[in-house]
Structures are given as C-alpha cells and as structure tokens.
Amino acid sequence: MSYVKILAAIGLILQTEFVVNIMGVSKLDSSKKILIIEDEKNLARFLDLELSHEGYETKVEGNGRAGLDLALKEDWDVILLDLMLPDLNGFEVCRRVRKEKSTPIIMVTAKDSVLDRVAGLDDGADDYLVKPFAIEELLARLRALIRRSDMERQSRASQQKQIVFRDLIIEPQTRTVIRGNEIIQLSKRESSLLMILVENANTVVARDELLRQVWGYNEQVATNVVDVYVRYLRNKIDRPNRRSYIQTVRGTGYVMHS
Numbered sequence: 001m002s003y004v005k006i007l008a009a010i011g012l013i014l015q016t017e018f019v020v021n022i023m024g025v026s027k028l029d030s031s032k033k034i035l036i037i038e039d040e041k042n043l044a045r046f047l048d049l050e051l052s053h054e055g056y057e058t059k060v061e062g063n064g065r066a067g068l069d070l071a072l073k074e075d076w077d078v079i080l081l082d083l084m085l086p087d088l089n090g091f092e093v094c095r096r097v098r099k100e101k102s103t104p105i106i107m108v109t110a111k112d113s114v115l116d117r118v119a120g121l122d123d124g125a126d127d128y129l130v131k132p133f134a135i136e137e138l139l140a141r142l143r144a145l146i147r148r149s150d151m152e153r154q155s156r157a158s159q160q161k162q163i164v165f166r167d168l169i170i171e172p173q174t175r176t177v178i179r180g181n182e183i184i185q186l187s188k189r190e191s192s193l194l195m196i197l198v199e200n201a202n203t204v205v206a207r208d209e210l211l212r213q214v215w216g217y218n219e220q221v222a223t224n225v226v227d228v229y230v231r232y233l234r235n236k237i238d239r240p241n242r243r244s245y246i247q248t249v250r251g252t253g254y255v256m257h258s
C-alpha cells in the first residue's frame with residue numbers, strides 16, 4: 001500500500017496538531033460536512049478517520065453514481081472527489097454537480113498530468129490533490145476552501161440584505177434608498193456613510209471615524225469632507241421641512257436615531 005508511508009507520518013502530524021490545538025492556534029471547523037467520494041477502501045477509511053478527528057462531519061461513498069446522488073441530495077461544505085470511480089468517473093460527477101450546485105469540490109486523483117489538472121478545474125473543481133498526499137496538505141486546502149466559501153456566502157448574504165430603518169428601506173448592493181414611492185439613488189460614498197450611521201444607530205460616530213471608514217484616511221485631514229457628504233445625503237433622503245434623519249453632534253460627529 002502506498003499509504004503506509006503516509007500512515008507512518010500521521011503519528012507525527014497528529015502530535016503536532018494536538019499541540020497546536022491545545023495552544024488554541026488552530027481553530028477546528030467542527031460543524032462542517034464533508035462528502036468523501038472514494039472507492040479505495042483504505043484511503044477512504046483513512047480520510048474518514050482523519051477528518052472526523054479534526055471535527056468534520058463526514059460521509060464516505062465508494063461509487064460515482066451513488067456519490068453524485070448524495071452530493072445533490074444533501075448540502076455539503078466540501079466534496080472530496082476521486083477521479084477513477086466505478087459507474088461514473090470524477091469528471092462526470094463534478095460536471096453534474098456543477099449544473100445544480102456550487103459546493104466546493106477538491107478533486108483527488110492518482111493521475112498526475114497537466115492535462116488532468118486542467119480538465120479537473122475546467123469541470124468546476126475548486127482544487128486538485130495528487131495521490132499520495134500528506135494529510136496536512138489536504139487539511140490546509142480544506143480550511144482554505146471552507147474559509148473562502150464562507151466569506152463568499154457572507155458577502156452574498158450582506159449584499160442581498162435589505163435594511164429597514166424607520167421609514168427608509170436601504171439596499172446597499174444597489175445603493176438605493178426607498179422612501180415611500182420614491183427610489184433614491186446614492187453615490188458610493190453617500191451609501192457607505194449612510195450604512196455606517198445605520199449600523200451604529202443611536203451611537204455618535206465621530207468625524208474621524210467616518211473619514212477612516214468611508215474614505216480610508218488614517219491621518220488627520222480636513223474633516224469637512226464628511227460634513228459636505230452628510231449635507232448631500234440629507235438633501236437626498238430627508239423630507240422637506242422635517243427633522244433630518246441624521247443629527248449633528250456639535251464638535252463630535254453624527255448620529256442616526258432609530
């Protein structure tokens with residue numbers, strides 16, 4: 001078995017991981033679900049044990065077609081996909097998963113040719129590992145992939161969010177504010193300014209802080225640019241002859257009361 005070498009290395013790796021975990025440096029992705037589609041029983045069992053030990057929830061399937069069914073039927077955080085599989089090969093499984101889902105896929109294969117790598121990624125695999133590989137390599141790639149897909153999910157969620165603030169409906173992704181029947185278009189700066197004030201509702205946000213967050217200035221620069229943009233924003237979102245949504249706190253900054 002070519003995995004004897006890898007198995008021999010595990011002892012050392014496990015010890016290292018253990019020390020690292022005790023020190024709290026390594027954070028385990030405890031609730032993440034990983035589907036292992038692999039027909040080599042020893043490797044499948046090894047991966048299953050290792051990933052479970054790391055706190056992942058795992059499931060092993062040795063058949064391509066059954067693996068595809070599982071990949072589509074349930075939601076997984078990552079799919080580890082072997083290339084040579086009975087019934088349906090890894091490329092085909094990957095292609096069919098991609099038609100319906102964006103689940104991150106790491107293609108795992110004994111074939112090591114440039115062509116295979118390109119084909120794997122063309123079929124929508126997110127990463128590629130050539131057997132035999134060290135488990136630490138797989139764990140590192142898993143963590144990176146999960147981190148990346150979590151970040152993408154978060155950014156999609158925050159972009160899709162509609163924020164209701166008093167009688168305003170704010171859509172950050174289109175930089176629009178809906179007030180009654182009116183749709184008000186904001187500039188990028190105006191929108192950022194509004195979002196920071198809304199996110200910090202009922203708290204006074206200092207001019208310096210607004211400058212730092214909206215304009216990215218770290219140094220002391222003329223803060224009247226903030227006042228200018230607050231004026232622009234008021235002209236757009238406030239109703240005539242009514243109290244402004246944005247209150248000036250003299251000598252300090254601005255606040256929006258919910």
Ligand code: CA
Pocket residue numbers: 038039040082083084085
């Ligand atoms: Ca195989």
